[in-house]
Amino acid sequence: MWGDVLRRFKKMDKQRIIETIKRWQNFADRQEAPEKFKINPDTERVALLAEGILNNEDNHGFKYCPCRLASGDKVADVKLICPCNFKAQKIWQEKGECWCSLFVKN
Numbered sequence: 001m002w003g004d005v006l007r008r009f010k011k012m013d014k015q016r017i018i019e020t021i022k023r024w025q026n027f028a029d030r031q032e033a034p035e036k037f038k039i040n041p042d043t044e045r046v047a048l049l050a051e052g053i054l055n056n057e058d059n060h061g062f063k064y065c066p067c068r069l070a071s072g073d074k075v076a077d078v079k080l081i082c083p084c085n086f087k088a089q090k091i092w093q094e095k096g097e098c099w100c101s102l103f104v105k106n
Helices: 011-029 043-060 074-080 090-095
Strands: 037-039 103-105
16 A cells, blocks of 8 residues: 555655554554544555654654644744644544644544
8 A cells, every 4th residue: 555655755764654654553543432533545645744744853853744834932833743632623623634634534
């Protein structure tokens, strides 16, 4: 499933991306009903989000969500670390997905 999507990444990046996606999957699997959610089935999107988050970690020291801009204020930006507290956000209530669509309702 991930082979075709990961083909464009360097070998080292592929391993980091796979490890990140596995952590996200474990996070989603630990959720209990009725709050259950899953990783977006769009594997291309998920791999690109993983790449963006890992780039943010390399550049800023934290795994900031790639779809939201960090201000540089580490105290304020803590809420941008992925996974964020997406269940408290209006977009989760309305659309059933987090800010970047990494996690979606089952």
